[in-house]
Amino acid sequence: MSKMTMVQALNLALKQEMEKDDRVIVLGEDVGRDGGVFRVTEGLVDQFGEQRVLDTPLAEAGIVGMSIGMAAFGLRPVCEIQFSGFSYQAFHQTENHAARLRWRSQGRFSVPMVLRMPYSGGVRALEHHSESREVYYAHTPGLKMVIPSGPRNARALLVSAIRDPDPVVFYESKALYRAFREEVPEEEETLPIGKSQIVREGSDITLVSYGSMMRPTLEAAEILKEKETVEAEVIDLLTLSPLDDSLFTESVRKTGRAVIIHEAPRSYGPGAEIVAKLVDKSFYYLEAPIARVAGFDVVIPLFSRESYYIPDAQRIVRAARNVLKTAA
């Protein structure tokens, strides 16, 4: 075991899968010599050569469309979109084909590809470099949508995504890339796609979160414990689609109260689906309205103001307090 950042952990996953399986090809803008603008693909071209690590021309539809063809042929492309804000240049290839080829060909062809892309704010970046729009993918039938929250689960989930027989959109939080280190075992480790996790047990209120929001969420849980001796149960979704509703359903049946946290815009955001699922399956256990702590319904402002846009522990604590205040 060694302590790794999420960038290093993702790099390990790519390296080991490429060693194990010569069908795995990495492609994207600047993924070769440069090692990717965040260095996630660092060193891969030296180890595996330019036939397996492709610096592509500057064209996202080209990257995704070519990957679809590679996958149909029988390879396992892992493509990097430099920033999720530029994944829309390839949205037609993603929706029209990656999500449909298995279905269209009635099982003859499949698209076992991974679309890696950095999302989230918090790194003082330029316009288009700080968005969170996971709903575009989570709402699209035929895709899977995974969002890790730390080095260790990022590595394990990326391995699973690469081995998955279907297209996986893999959202990586820029804010987490180098935020902290975790022990990541050298030996193979995977996590099932489509399973959420309870990362903190509690009986008073349920906090449902994922990705870049896990740290403020856990921080909020700490504050709630210290300041008001409230025991919050914290769930990390890890996969948005297919969504695992078993844990948060159970949890809210126990706590009766919930706050859902995401950085994406509030309206028609991921939180709405969690609320709806809770209403479907835990309605009679609800003791208070479910709160959503989310990004606002405007474009995330340039970095001097982004900290007011991105939910933080304080905002989550306040929302939790309101939910707790309201009498059953």
Add this chain to the structure above:
Amino acid sequence: MSKMTMVQALNLALKQEMEKDDRVIVLGEDVGRDGGVFRVTEGLVDQFGEQRVLDTPLAEAGIVGMSIGMAAFGLRPVCEIQFSGFSYQAFHQTENHAARLRWRSQGRFSVPMVLRMPYSGGVRALEHHSESREVYYAHTPGLKMVIPSGPRNARALLVSAIRDPDPVVFYESKALYRAFREEVPEEEETLPIGKSQIVREGSDITLVSYGSMMRPTLEAAEILKEKETVEAEVIDLLTLSPLDDSLFTESVRKTGRAVIIHEAPRSYGPGAEIVAKLVDKSFYYLEAPIARVAGFDVVIPLFSRESYYIPDAQRIVRAARNVLKTAA
């Protein structure tokens, strides 16, 4: 007043706005001589000429990107994407620019354009011609998202959309294009964007619907009245963004029960936001879980099976019965 189909009503709106305002330009694939594949732009090129009705090359990003430039210049482009399933080819122009230029330039430039596109199934069409993905647009800050449900409101809303100072995605249900006729006044008529309507009063349960789902919803309301003497209140959203939550909030406070109906896939679909809003604002009035009647989370099947995918009155009635069954 004369009886018109939705196609004729939309054509009337375009014709009259083009007569009133020479900034209004219509562009898209086959919108000229051919009058559009659904004939919505029929006759416009003869009346206004090729400088105001542009048959563009086959490129959606080109159509939307060029429209953004026209709008920045001071024109009022109304562009047609031949089918919403091909609007993803232009999704980057829509999200990266149409939705942002006012914000980016701090008010100097705006994008008063309309993106018209046919959506919905029910017309025995080919793959990609039957989808409903309004969430992609409703979730995008900076856009407005309008979905009419009949000839008269389609005409009035399109006029408002053309005059709106911001980009409006205008979803037209193919199933409604020629389904029925309504009296549409020759003289100008507009409807405010961002306002929903109560189209049927009732006190037992609230049905929230829009677009292609309005007819099965109203049919369901009739059945509920006849078969179980249940008085359903029916709300037509008309605009998905900005979402008007005033009427359904009030209505559910009165009825305590709600069913939300849409053709779009269920997960992370429009219904989830309505449920979440009801939980925000009408939680203590809810007497039963809110039901969502929606498309399934798979690609809509080719037409021989699409009727099993698209919600119909029976499916809505069953959902309403369940909601009504559950004791408060």
Add this chain to the structure above:
Amino acid sequence: MPRSKIDLPSQIDFLSILDAEGNLDESLEPDIPEEILLRMHASMLLGRRFDERLLNLQRQGRIGTFPPITGQEASQIGAVAVLRDSDWMVPSFRETAAEIWRGRTLESVIIANNGFNEGAQIPEDSHNLPVSIPVGSQMLHAVGIGFGIRYRKKDDVAMTFFGDGATSEGDFHEALNFAGVFQTPVIFVCQNNQWAISLPRKKQTRSQTLAQKALAYGLPGIQVDGNDVLAVYAAAAEAVDRARKGEGATLIECVTYRMSVHTTADDPKRYRNEDEVEDWRKRDPLTRLQKYLIRKNRLSDEKIAAAETDVKEKIQAAVDRAEQQMKEFGAPSDMFNHAYAEMPPFLKEQKEFLERELAENREE
């Protein structure tokens, strides 16, 4: 250092071998084995007659809307005739004749056009991708397949089809550019049938030819008489040779004509002139090939008549099989199949919901 002309190595040729009047340029005549030539004729005839039959099935409401291929038989058959089974074909939506040459059954075409997903099923061993409707989007898939072919050190090729309208899509640009940069063995076959629904070729782009667009990617491009099956065959063979040798991709513009409607939902009278259609009728690819084969004593009126009956029977048999199979097709809840390799829980729930609903409907 003044203003100097940059000399661009590549040039654009136009290739015609058998013209509309039946004149043959022997110096260029490709030597095609007799049985292949006859198979090409039979396939073009089948394509033509199948189109006619589909058209009347559609008029009778027995299938939905579909895109006819009449007039484009030579562009399709001339191109795929140079492929071997291990090669890949990446079609658009107007290559029915080519798909059938490559092994697609007629009944699957009927079934798909009647709105059953089963009709798009591709056999396990097939190297044909299913029909792709988003214009221009499929070319990139051919590039990815081409990359796979090189990566696995095979000498197969990927041939992709698209129309004149498709050349305006950004995906066309990205596909040809990637093919150039990665030197993939891809044959880009543009069926320039002069129309993209109602948009005439000249309004699609200001460039004089579509073939010259290859110059933007450092690729060879050639324009051929797309109604001359010998010219299409020769150009395709040349491109395939280069590709197999690792010399990369080629753009072939087949100049042909869409003799029929865009789809059965379309009414060309709104936007094009019948004279133009009549003009192209004189350049018919099928009769042109027949004249050639007769002159070479490889075909006769009797043999043509026999071929016609044979084709008619094949089509009738397919229609019968299709209608039989469609009766047998499974439950509506099959719509949940093939969404993912494994059906996730939330889809199982939805499938069960639909099955419950169907059961209740039967009860009522």
Add this chain to the structure above:
Amino acid sequence: MPRSKIDLPSQIDFLSILDAEGNLDESLEPDIPEEILLRMHASMLLGRRFDERLLNLQRQGRIGTFPPITGQEASQIGAVAVLRDSDWMVPSFRETAAEIWRGRTLESVIIANNGFNEGAQIPEDSHNLPVSIPVGSQMLHAVGIGFGIRYRKKDDVAMTFFGDGATSEGDFHEALNFAGVFQTPVIFVCQNNQWAISLPRKKQTRSQTLAQKALAYGLPGIQVDGNDVLAVYAAAAEAVDRARKGEGATLIECVTYRMSVHTTADDPKRYRNEDEVEDWRKRDPLTRLQKYLIRKNRLSDEKIAAAETDVKEKIQAAVDRAEQQMKEFGAPSDMFNHAYAEMPPFLKEQKEFLERELAENREE
């Protein structure tokens, strides 16, 4: 009817007037009024020095990451110098010198690079679009503006800038094709600075030049020495004349070099060789122009020194103004401004929520 070469009318020229050694081709020397020439020099110098200052502000953490322009001064100033105020400019993200020529204030650049949306504010009367970061996406906006210009029967033009990498995006293709089809008065200025972050020009596309891509759209294309401000000026003037006369768009490839980092987040040592950079240093556009002006007695070492001081003062004044203005910038809740012409109710709610939160934070 055999195999015949299609002759394509358009050809691609390379234009160089003042070379790296300072040799001048008098026959091509554009006659530029002295005060314009001096303003061009001053602007190139300002661009260079402003870059240096921004770089050290960034190192001090006083601004965020930004894309330097050093080495590309001639490509930018030579092109915009032919425009008039009523013309339109549609930039990418690496045209700071050109934006400043067109009236953008230096402080607005600093403010934007320090993460304040206010820095991207465009004055009401300006015909400059704001910086566009999605590569290749802005060219289509210039085409739409060009359409507007023609529609309103004006003789203005729209000039848009983009890089060598941008030529690979589908939007580039669609923009040039639309410009050709609709004959819009657009000047497409490609700053081919040899690199797209870490991707060298030769891996971006197999085509020999970027200028030849114009042939795919029936447009004139020309390649110029982008470090030769006279050549850029001459090519741009020619293109603008054509555009004003209603003869449509032109693609100009300026062959230049990105002397600095891609952005301050980038480390070129990972992917490119210092020798290459040194090589290009010899072709520096600024010193080249200075030599020329000195030879023409329009500039002297004294005058240059004066220009340097002047530029330094301008920059310092701008830094001071910027830091002053940033102190005064409004509430975080200004993020809700300019989302829509009128703030819809749900945004009002969210704005009030944020304001309440900020108030509570102050209390705590």
